[in-house]
Amino acid sequence: MVKLTEYEQKMLDGEFGRYKQIAMEHVVEFANVMGAEELVKISKVHICGACPPLEYGQSDDFDESFRRTYLWTKEPVKFEGYSPEVYVQTDGGAVDQYDPKPMYLPEKLYNLNHERELIFAEGGVSIVGSCAPYLNGWLPMRGETFMTTESSNVLFSNSVLGACGNANGTAACSWAAITGRGPKCGMHIPENRLASVEVRIDCKCETPRDWDIIGYSLGRLIIRQNNAVPVVTGPFHDVDIIRLKRMFSAIATTSGLEMCHIEGITPEAPTKEVALGGKKDYPVFHITQEDYDESERMLCDPGSGPVQFVSVGCPHYSLEEIRNAAAYIKGKKVHEGVRLIFWTSCSIREAARMSGYLATIEAAGATIGTNGCPLVQGFECYRGVTGMAVDAAKQAHYNRSWLKDGNMYYGTMEQCVDAAVSGMWEGK
Amino acid sequence: MGKTIVLKGRGAYRGVAEGYAMCCPNSIQGWAGVEAKTGKIIEKGHVHEGESFDGKILVIPTSKGSCGWSGLFQGPMDLSGVRPAGWVVKYADSKVGVAAVLVGSPMVADFEEDIFQYIEDGDYVVVNGDEGTVTVTKKD
Numbered sequence: 001m002v003k004l005t006e007y008e009q010k011m012l013d014g015e016f017g018r019y020k021q022i023a024m025e026h027v028v029e030f031a032n033v034m035g036a037e038e039l040v041k042i043s044k045v046h047i048c049g050a051c052p053p054l055e056y057g058q059s060d061d062f063d064e065s066f067r068r069t070y071l072w073t074k075e076p077v078k079f080e081g082y083s084p085e086v087y088v089q090t091d092g093g094a095v096d097q098y099d100p101k102p103m104y105l106p107e108k109l110y111n112l113n114h115e116r117e118l119i120f121a122e123g124g125v126s127i128v129g130s131c132a133p134y135l136n137g138w139l140p141m142r143g144e145t146f147m148t149t150e151s152s153n154v155l156f157s158n159s160v161l162g163a164c165g166n167a168n169g170t171a172a173c174s175w176a177a178i179t180g181r182g183p184k185c186g187m188h189i190p191e192n193r194l195a196s197v198e199v200r201i202d203c204k205c206e207t208p209r210d211w212d213i214i215g216y217s218l219g220r221l222i223i224r225q226n227n228a229v230p231v232v233t234g235p236f237h238d239v240d241i242i243r244l245k246r247m248f249s250a251i252a253t254t255s256g257l258e259m260c261h262i263e264g265i266t267p268e269a270p271t272k273e274v275a276l277g278g279k280k281d282y283p284v285f286h287i288t289q290e291d292y293d294e295s296e297r298m299l300c301d302p303g304s305g306p307v308q309f310v311s312v313g314c315p316h317y318s319l320e321e322i323r324n325a326a327a328y329i330k331g332k333k334v335h336e337g338v339r340l341i342f343w344t345s346c347s348i349r350e351a352a353r354m355s356g357y358l359a360t361i362e363a364a365g366a367t368i369g370t371n372g373c374p375l376v377q378g379f380e381c382y383r384g385v386t387g388m389a390v391d392a393a394k395q396a397h398y399n400r401s402w403l404k405d406g407n408m409y410y411g412t413m414e415q416c417v418d419a420a421v422s423g424m425w426e427g428k
Numbered sequence: 429m430g431k432t433i434v435l436k437g438r439g440a441y442r443g444v445a446e447g448y449a450m451c452c453p454n455s456i457q458g459w460a461g462v463e464a465k466t467g468k469i470i471e472k473g474h475v476h477e478g479e480s481f482d483g484k485i486l487v488i489p490t491s492k493g494s495c496g497w498s499g500l501f502q503g504p505m506d507l508s509g510v511r512p513a514g515w516v517v518k519y520a521d522s523k524v525g526v527a528a529v530l531v532g533s534p535m536v537a538d539f540e541e542d543i544f545q546y547i548e549d550g551d552y553v554v555v556n557g558d559e560g561t562v563t564v565t566k567k568d
Contacts, residue, residue: 026529033440033525033535054496055464056503068506072530151458151495166522167491169498171530186522223454226489226519256455256491256521375459400472401460 002031002183003038011179019080022073023178030172031183040184042176044140044163045086046133046148047125049093050116051109052170053376062119070174081123082177089126089138090117091149092372097129097346102339102367104380124177129371130345132245132315134161137347142267145188147176151252152245152315152394158259160244162267164188167258187258193268194277195231195261197222198284203292205236208246209391209412210292215247216299216393217291219254225283231261231275239265245315250393299396300410304427307387310420311374311399312413313343314392319351321413322368326357328417334365335423340416341369366420378402389419430566433546437516439560441528441535445514446554449564450476450484453544458494458523464503467510485553486512487543491523498526505531514555516562518543536562 004012012028014021031039047070048054057069066079082088093113096103100110117127128136131150134157140146142162148154149170157163166186168176176182187193199218204210222230239262251257261269269275276282312325325342334340342361344352349368352358358368374381375398382388382403389409390396396410409425419425452475456462461471467480482504491497504510511531517524520537528535534557547553547564554563 029529030522030525033520033528034522035438035440035538054499054503056499056506069502072502149495151493154495167495167497168522169495169502169526171498171502172522172526183522183525185525223489223492227521253457253493256458256493256497256523258521398457398460401470 002028002036004028008039008181017080018075019077020178022071022075022077023175024181026072026171026175027179027181027183030175034183034185036183036185038184039181040145040188041180042145042147042182043086044138044144044146045088045173045177046091046138046146046150046153047088047173047177048149048170049090049113049129049371050120051094051113053092053094053372062116070171072171079119079123082125083180084124085180086177087138088124088177089128089133089136090120091133092131092376093129094377095371096377097370102341102369103377104383105377128345128347130316132345135316135318135348136345140165145182147173147182149173152249154258155248155252155260156245158187158193159248159261159266167256191277193259194229195269195275196228196279197225197230197282198233198272199230200233200284200286201236202286203289207412208243211243211247212250212393213292213295214287215250216254217287217295219251219257220295221285221287222257223255227256227258229257229259229261231263231269231272233263233272242318242321246392249315253394253397295393299393300427301407302427305387305407305425306423307389307409307419307425308338309381309385310338310340310389310416311343311395312341312391312416314373314390314395317342317344317348319348322348322352322357323355325413325417326360328414329364329366330360332364332417332421334420338420338423340366340420342366343369343373346370374399382406387425389416389425391416430568433564433566435539435541435543435546435562435564437536437560437562438538439557440517440520440537441515441533441557443534444554444556444558445485445534446552447483447485447513449487449547449549449551449553450479450481451487451544451547451549452476453489455488455490455492456500457492458497458500462500462504465507467504480510481512482510483513485514485516485555487516487547489518490521495523497523498530501527502530514553516543516547516553516555536560
């Protein structure tokens with residue numbers, strides 16, 4: 001059984017009210033399931049938007065939605081906000097911040113989202129609406145503990161920032177934001193962060209798309225090793241944030257990995273030996289060109305075909321990626337009957353507006369979408385779609401479940417823009 | 429009655445449950461993996477695509493993919509009370525831990541052995557979350 005501090009015990013005993021008590025009861029139960037001996041303070045939380053992109057917990061009454069989605073109780077308690085000790089920022093949500101139309105979302109949901117964002121903000125949540133919070137001021141430092149509803153962010157924050165957090169879920173993030181606590185387990189414990197396998201990259205490894213496909217392949221491999229923490233070894237060069245965020249979102253699609261060292265790049269892997277904690281005997285796996293090609297075949301349907309929906313930007317594009325996209329689309333025109341959406345956060349969209357990229361993109365007949373992507377704002381957006389093109393493995397993988405019999409095409413940003421302009425995916 | 433095997437893990441969630449095994453050696457994908465109302469698996473190409481986990485003993489290696497993984501179970505619980513009767517989990521990561529709290533079914537986790545060598549679809553399984561034991565009666 002988990003041991004609590006005096007403060008935690010008081011919260012569990014209900015001294016700070018029933019609302020906090022319920023959250024602490026769940027935290028304690030969660031800790032016991034994990035076999036945790038104590039709790040840790042959680043200082044940063046990243047949580048699904050005020051209208052979460054979920055099929056359950058929906059109600060016209062905010063407090064009821066909150067109870068069913070974020071708190072998990074049948075008792076008639078009301079939302080009392082989150083702890084001021086925790087910095088809480090929103091992940092994606094069910095509707096765009098500025099315009100529900102490109103995703104065929106109802107006006108009612110759009111208005112409801114704005115209403116609920118105000119309630120959330122009043123309760124201590126900063127409204128940002130991005131799966132890439134590290135591009136938007138949510139940056140836990142080395143050793144700082146966090147919780148997030150975004151799987152690619154778990155990998156990014158552990159591996160690149162050296163912060164400590166596990167993949168949990170909406171409810172657990174909410175319990176942490178209320179109590180400021182979570183179970184001490186997984187990536188909070190130094191020895192669990194050490195690599196136990198080496199994964200050598202023996203395939204082409206240049207572009208962001210290469211890193212995306214490598215991530216997808218690595219996830220397929222590592223799930224069979226029970227998500228053993230790997231140290232990835234090269235040769236590779238020109239590694240940047242764009243490549244790593246692509247890689248991590250793909251790994252998090254095909255596996256449950258929470259930490260991935262990259263030799264010479266990530267802070268806990270100055271060398272392979274350090275990442276492995278001095279282990280001498282460890283398995284070595286390879287990602288070969290055959291693995292890469294197989295992943296590519298899994299993600300992209302063969303041949304050519306018409307597309308009606310093109311979705312680019314997963315994880316959310318950085319300003320640099322929006323700049324590149326604007327430069328590529330400048331002077332082109334999206335084909336009639338095709339929707340092309342570039343996804344990013346509200347703050348980056350605003351910077352894109354100030355920099356003229358938004359005007360260029362809109363002049364081409366495309367839009368910048370915010371607060372999410374098809375995975376969280378989906379359901380309606382596939383109406384009439386027989387072909388969809390995306391530039392991310394994660395999108396290609398998950399959208400298949402919703403697209404049903406339509407064709408899924410996966411390529412570079414440039415290939416996606418070309419498909420949107422011609423209305424056709426030109427396959428191999 | 430087939431032969432009986434007893435596996436020892438860690439009792440992760442209290443209580444005793446029994447039912448037929450639903451083995452998912454590649455787990456279930458954490459987003460767009462389950463239909464919320466019914467608990468039916470919708471992950472393309474999944475070995476149990478189209479089947480619900482309702483009342484089954486769910487046998488999984490660990491979670492997979494999105495942090496929304498616990499939502500695969502929160503949705504059916506919220507909408508219709510559908511849930512796995514019990515869980516056998518090779519390694520309980522924190523997404524599995526959240527799901528356990530939300531679902532409230534007995535769970536045994538963290539086994540030394542490869543559970544899929546001993547449990548197959550349709551075996552009758554008793555999960556004892558208090559003792560940390562799993563009793564498997566093989567189908568013939």
